[in-house]
Amino acid sequence: MRSADFARIRTFLAVAETLSFSKAADELGITSSAASQTVRALEADLRQQLFQRTTRTVALTEAGAALRDRMRPAVAEMEMALVQSRDAAGRPAGTVRIVSFRSAGEKFILPVLADLRRNYPEVQLDVTFDDEVTDPVAGGFDIAVRIGEVISQDMIAVPLGGELRQIAVASPDYIARHGTPETPRDLLSHDCVCWRWPGQQHPFPWEFYEDGRWFSISPPAGIVVNDRRAALQLATDGLGITFCIEDTANDLVHAGKLVPLLLEWSRPFPGFFLSYSHQRHMPAATRVVIDAIRAGCP
Secondary structure, eight states: OOHHHHHHHHHHHHHHHHSOHHHHHHHHTSOHHHHHHHHHHHHHHHTSOOEEEOSSOEEEOHHHHHHHHHHHHHHHHHHHHHHHHHHHTTOOOEEEEEEEOHHHIIIIIHHHHHHHHHHOTTEEEEEEEOOSOOOTTTTTOSEEEEEGGGSOTTEEEEEESSOBOEEEEEOHHHHHHHOOOSSGGGGGGSOEEEEOOTTOSSOOOEEEEETTEEEEEOOOEEEEESOHHHHHHHHHTTSOEEEEEHHHHHHHHHTTSOEEEOGGGOOOBOOEEEEEEOOSSOOHHHHHHHHHHHHTOO
16 A cells, blocks of 8 residues: 555544544644545545535545445554554554543543653553543543443453542531431432533432442432532532542541531442453553553552
8 A cells, every 4th residue: 555545544534533624633633624635635536525525514425434434444453563563672652542530530540641651752642531431442442440330341440549438518508507417318308419420411319328238319409510520619619418429528528618428328339440441462552551550559
């Protein structure tokens, strides 16, 4: 394959995956105009239109979809061959894509990035912090850091850190005005700030433990947010009781801005896990990132 042909195919696949010339150009480090011209040159060479273009949208034609489906595995195989060749030379290199829940990313990912870049300058790190639960493999990620209950059983999962505990918290001002719930069921008569997974419609239920079993409460939600930090801030402002990972509220509790509630009904559960798919030949770049995250685990 001529180098020009390979460049055209890479550009075509980037546009086909993103359905955006500007996003594809950003990924490839070229201009949108260059991406558009490259695809037009490929279309002219193939004598087929690969995309339907309007001022607002880009969509694959039938011929474009067929070419994408045939070329994607071929290009992936070529890229893997290059990665393995570099690995054989003893130089971990290539891009490692990581997706992590935000709080886990701050705790386990951010602290190791500086050393990784210093020790492995040929390894590029693409990190996404996102609390939405999606399939990391389908999203093209090499590594995911999440709580165990949302990790697929066909993934390898390695514990990071210790157990976690979720607790209810409220500000002293809210408690002074509305009183303290004595049992989880008392929450049904309180104002609550609830959190929902990004991409979900309904708030996350609050889980408590009693008499050897877990049970859930879905309190009335005066406010629903899709960001846990926002929920903590709203609780600190006195707008209601919220439910959070205990570690994320510790500083506010120690500062006297939040008060823990219902602790006798709060029980630890397995915390975060580093997960990745089974691979017969794992790229060396992915391996060194996994090892760095595990070694840096507090």
